[in-house]
Amino acid sequence: xxxxxxxxxxxxxxxxxxxxxxxxxxxxxxxxxxxxxxxxxxxxxxxxxxxxxxxxxxxxxxxxxxxxxxxxxxxxxxxxxxxxxxxxxxxxxxxxxxxxxxxxxxxxxxxxxxxxxxxxxxxxxxxxxxxxxxxxxxxxxxxxxxxxxxxxxxxxxxxxxxxxxxxxxxxxxxxxxxxxxxxxxxxxxxxxxxxxxxxxxxxxxxxxxxxxxxxxxxxxxxxxxxxxxxxxxxxxxxxxxxxxxxxxxxxxxxxxxxxxxxxxxxxxxxxxxxxxxxxxxxxxxxxxxxxxxxxxxxxxxxxxxxxxxxxxxxxxxxxxxxxxxxxxxxxxxxxxxxxxxxxxxxxxxxxxxxxxxxxxxxxxxxxxxxxxxxxxxxx
Amino acid sequence: xxxxxxxxxxxxxxxxxxxxxxxxxxxxxxxxxxxxxxxxxxxxxxxxxxxxxxxxxxxxxxxxxxxxxxxxxxxxxxxxxxxxxxxxxxxxxxxxxxxxxxxxxxxxxxxxxxxxxxxxxxxxxxxxxxxxxxxxxxxxxxxxxxxxxxxxxxxxxxxxxxxxxxxxxxxxxxxxxxxxxxxxxxxxxxxxxxxxxxxxxxxxxxxxxxxxxxxxxxxxxxxxxxxxxxxxxxxxxxxxxxxxxxxxxxxxxxxxxxxxxxxxxxxxxxxxxxxxxxxxxxxxxxxxxxxxxxxxxxxxxxxxxxxxxxxxxxxxxxxxxxxxxxxxxxxxxxxxxxxxxxxxxxxxxxxxxxxxxxxxxxxxxxxxxxxxxxxxxxxxxxxxxxxxxxxxxxxxxxxxxxxxxxxxxxxxxxxxxxxxxxxxxxxxxxxxxxxxxxxxxxxxxxxxxxxxxxxxxxxxxxxxxxxxxxxxxxxxxxxxxxxxxxxxxxxxxxxxxxxxxxxxxxxxxxxxxxxxxxxxxxxxxxxxxxxxxxxxxxxxxxxxxx
Numbered sequence: 001x002x003x004x005x006x007x008x009x010x011x012x013x014x015x016x017x018x019x020x021x022x023x024x025x026x027x028x029x030x031x032x033x034x035x036x037x038x039x040x041x042x043x044x045x046x047x048x049x050x051x052x053x054x055x056x057x058x059x060x061x062x063x064x065x066x067x068x069x070x071x072x073x074x075x076x077x078x079x080x081x082x083x084x085x086x087x088x089x090x091x092x093x094x095x096x097x098x099x100x101x102x103x104x105x106x107x108x109x110x111x112x113x114x115x116x117x118x119x120x121x122x123x124x125x126x127x128x129x130x131x132x133x134x135x136x137x138x139x140x141x142x143x144x145x146x147x148x149x150x151x152x153x154x155x156x157x158x159x160x161x162x163x164x165x166x167x168x169x170x171x172x173x174x175x176x177x178x179x180x181x182x183x184x185x186x187x188x189x190x191x192x193x194x195x196x197x198x199x200x201x202x203x204x205x206x207x208x209x210x211x212x213x214x215x216x217x218x219x220x221x222x223x224x225x226x227x228x229x230x231x232x233x234x235x236x237x238x239x240x241x242x243x244x245x246x247x248x249x250x251x252x253x254x255x256x257x258x259x260x261x262x263x264x265x266x267x268x269x270x271x272x273x274x275x276x277x278x279x280x281x282x283x284x285x286x287x288x289x290x291x292x293x294x295x296x297x298x299x300x301x302x303x304x305x306x307x308x309x310x311x312x313x314x315x316x317x318x319x320x321x322x323x324x325x326x327x328x329x330x331x332x333x334x335x336x337x338x339x340x341x342x343x344x345x346x347x348x349x350x351x352x353x354x355x356x357x358x359x360x361x362x363x364x365x366x367x368x369x370x371x372x373x374x375x376x377x378x379x
Numbered sequence: 380x381x382x383x384x385x386x387x388x389x390x391x392x393x394x395x396x397x398x399x400x401x402x403x404x405x406x407x408x409x410x411x412x413x414x415x416x417x418x419x420x421x422x423x424x425x426x427x428x429x430x431x432x433x434x435x436x437x438x439x440x441x442x443x444x445x446x447x448x449x450x451x452x453x454x455x456x457x458x459x460x461x462x463x464x465x466x467x468x469x470x471x472x473x474x475x476x477x478x479x480x481x482x483x484x485x486x487x488x489x490x491x492x493x494x495x496x497x498x499x500x501x502x503x504x505x506x507x508x509x510x511x512x513x514x515x516x517x518x519x520x521x522x523x524x525x526x527x528x529x530x531x532x533x534x535x536x537x538x539x540x541x542x543x544x545x546x547x548x549x550x551x552x553x554x555x556x557x558x559x560x561x562x563x564x565x566x567x568x569x570x571x572x573x574x575x576x577x578x579x580x581x582x583x584x585x586x587x588x589x590x591x592x593x594x595x596x597x598x599x600x601x602x603x604x605x606x607x608x609x610x611x612x613x614x615x616x617x618x619x620x621x622x623x624x625x626x627x628x629x630x631x632x633x634x635x636x637x638x639x640x641x642x643x644x645x646x647x648x649x650x651x652x653x654x655x656x657x658x659x660x661x662x663x664x665x666x667x668x669x670x671x672x673x674x675x676x677x678x679x680x681x682x683x684x685x686x687x688x689x690x691x692x693x694x695x696x697x698x699x700x701x702x703x704x705x706x707x708x709x710x711x712x713x714x715x716x717x718x719x720x721x722x723x724x725x726x727x728x729x730x731x732x733x734x735x736x737x738x739x740x741x742x743x744x745x746x747x748x749x750x751x752x753x754x755x756x757x758x759x760x761x762x763x764x765x766x767x768x769x770x771x772x773x774x775x776x777x778x779x780x781x782x783x784x785x786x787x788x789x790x791x792x793x794x795x796x797x798x799x800x801x802x803x804x805x806x807x808x809x810x811x812x813x814x815x816x817x818x819x820x821x822x823x824x825x826x827x828x829x830x831x832x833x834x835x836x837x838x839x840x841x842x843x844x845x846x847x848x849x850x851x852x853x854x855x856x857x858x859x860x861x862x863x864x865x866x867x868x869x870x871x872x873x874x875x876x877x878x879x880x881x882x883x884x885x886x887x888x889x890x891x892x893x894x895x896x897x898x899x900x901x902x903x904x905x906x907x908x909x910x911x912x913x914x915x916x917x918x919x920x921x922x923x924x925x
Binding site for chain 1: 523530535536538540542546547548549550551552553556562565567786787788789790791792894895896897898899901902903904905906907
């Protein structure tokens with residue numbers, strides 16, 4: 001079972017803090033990989049404009065690196081900042097890593113007056129195109145390309161990777177950081193298989209196993225929506241379902257839980273919006289997840305969320321105080337990330353709950369699937 | 380040349396060893412009670428008087444000689460018209476274990492004479508293709524061993540129901556919810572459906588026993604089983620009863636029973652589960668229903684609106700329309716309208732290499748509620764032997780192709796595919812059905828299995844019995860003769876229906892639990908199945924395992 005840690009705070013902090021929390025939960029992973037997502041970026045040596053999209057990834061060879069930079073130049077992106085990790089040898093096992101990159105760009109002029117939708121579609125298209133630049137000899141991995149978001153993924157022990165990239169040096173900080181220490185399951189060690197997964201500003205990570213992966217993947221692929229590709233991990237569909245719910249169906253976040261783990265027919269018959277939710281369950285039946293999973297996610301507005309599978313077969317806890325909150329797959333992870341909180345207020349969601357840490361980080365919002373659904377059309 | 384009739388034989392004279400079933404009679408145990416000859420549906424055994432020689436020795440006279448005595452015993456008829464069908468009723472009724480049929484080990488020579496009077500063999504039953512089916516060979520091999528706590532089939536909650544009816548895309552659903560459009564009706568049902576067997580093909584006791592069992596499953600056990608009528612309607616009181624909601628009404632090319640149904644619409648207390656339009660049947664593609672005159676009793680004649688005692692061959696196609704595409708489109712729309720667009724209407728077709736074309740027509744038809752595909756291993760009450768044995772298409776690859784075609788368009792949730800034809804043929808009903816589900820079916824229809832499991836149908840793939848068409852069913856399942864169908868107690872049929880579906884329900888969970896699935900029926904979960912046959916694995920796009 002993988003270990004998950006998310007911290008969100010008003011005051012930007014180093015991702016190394018989260019890696020330390022991962023260490024507290026270390027029995028749970030076998031060092032097969034680390035994934036990190038940072039949101040609300042702050043760089044020590046650059047005053048970052050949060051409208052600049054950041055390209056995150058790894059170029060395995062020099063040739064691959066040039067291919068990426070050339071492509072971005074050709075597409076009209078202007079490089080504003082190129083973060084250079086201070087690399088320390090002897091920590092990262094993986095070989096053939098020419099360059100880990102976090103590069104902030106200004107979008108081409110033609111997108112200056114475009115809507116967010118158009119800009120986001122362009123960023124997605126660019127990310128997918130860059131992914132496709134990889135060849136057998138000159139690999140390149142691109143994890144995200146979005147404003148105010150950076151991602152790092154690598155094979156190995158989380159803390160060692162943090163040491164290798166000198167994440168403790170305070171050069172990078174963020175207001176939200178989510179990390180997964182991976183236990184290799186059924187789908188091989190592959191950089192793209194490391195959580196969190198990302199699409200158009202939406203990101204989730206999961207511990208567990210999505211046993212309904214193949215039918216869900218087949219349905220998502222059949223929708224022919226750009227970005228619904230990859231699927232090196234069975235958990236990637238959770239991110240895409242959240243994206244589909246929010247961006248394609250334009251439903252509120254509460255709908256996510258109703259889609260992935262709908263209430264039973266009996267429960268729906270007693271629900272105030274049972275008819276609508278029954279219909280929603282019907283039309284989204286192929287998106288019903290299965291198996292043990294705790295899903296932790298973040299959205300572009302910096303809100304963070306946690307939901308459980310329908311049987312709550314995985315543990316997960318959320319705890320914190322005004323201004324700083326943590327979600328982790330184990331309580332010790334929460335303790336490591338926000339020690340100065342009242343632990344008696346820690347919350348372990350049950351199967352019907354969606355826990356939200358809103359962007360203002362004052363207090364938790366806890367929604368139940370039994371609550372009325374907040375959509376006029378459901379009335 | 381004039382033949383010399385030195386021996387009394389004809390071309391079709393056969394010896395008992397030429398027959399598929401040979402009666403073994405133990406004279407020393409027989410009390411000549413006559414029960415076996417009375418019960419034999421074919422008149423295949425007779426009480427025969429025979430003479431035997433007894434040696435006679437007169438010691439005092441020093442003479443040897445013979446005496447002759449007569450005795451009576453049971454003998455098998457050798458007229459092909461009276462061939463033993465191996466039903467075994469004789470041994471079932473024999474109080475002394477004196478008689479039983481055995482499968483003949485010699486070649487079956489009656490097959491050369493089953494066309495007497497120029498009429499090819501017609502029979503009921505199945506394809507007669509024994510042995511493990513492809514579905515029997517499929518294993519559920521993606522066992523969640525690494526990260527999952529095991530699910531408990533006995534204690535955890537499972538959702539095993541499926542959806543019958545057209546499902547909108549999520550985008551269309553939200554659009555119509557906001558703007559007030561029509562949302563097609565759907566039913567949440569158990570994925571194992573009692574397949575279409577008509578009131579006519581089945582005896583009244585069998586049919587009503589099934590309905591009673593189905594009602595019990597729904598109302599007491601909470602298993603939402605539905606059953607399909609087949610062509611021929613159903614009794615008028617049922618049309619006006621609350622049980623109608625458990626019934627899929629079938630309309631086929633003979634439209635039998637639909638006068639009654641149309642008349643009953645204004646008085647219906649509830650909607651039927653669905654309407655099935657039969658365009659084809661897996662067991663006899665190209666043929667319509669074939670209810671033979673023996674079975675057209677007074678009751679059946681009344682229900683179907685025909686005279687008593689006449690053959691009722693339905694035409695092979697719906698005669699009213701110009702092309703199949705038009706027929707499918709117009710009939711679906713018409714029937715949907717007749718039921719106020721509140722009842723799912725879907726077609727049933729024979730499995731075929733052209734099934735995908737029909738499916739793609741349905742995808743574009745907003746009123747089509749699904750597609751039911753019936754494979755070559757399906758059963759029937761009556762058909763030409765050649766149709767049953769050699770015409771048709773196996774179900775597995777047909778459904779798989781159709782599912783993958785839908786998936787490529789992202790529409791696998793919108794048009795449910797139901798599969799039939801050989802599900803549970805060798806008794807592995809839950810395994811076969813769930814294999815079909817993982818290949819892409821939303822549910823399966825079971826007919827022969829139900830007859831065998833709930834009423835003790837004696838038919839098998841070795842051509843045992845299979846006389847459903849003649850109205851002489853020895854168990855009273857497919858007969859309209861009261862003397863025969865009174866043998867079948869509807870209450871016991873209902874009890875067996877309940878037992879059967881309780882057991883299937885548990886077996887579904889036993890299959891789903893180790894796969895880590897409990898939240899929804901694993902339709903299209905092809906990563907969970909494997910087969911030890913490379914060619915089949917390639918064809919079905921599933922794993923080869925060995």
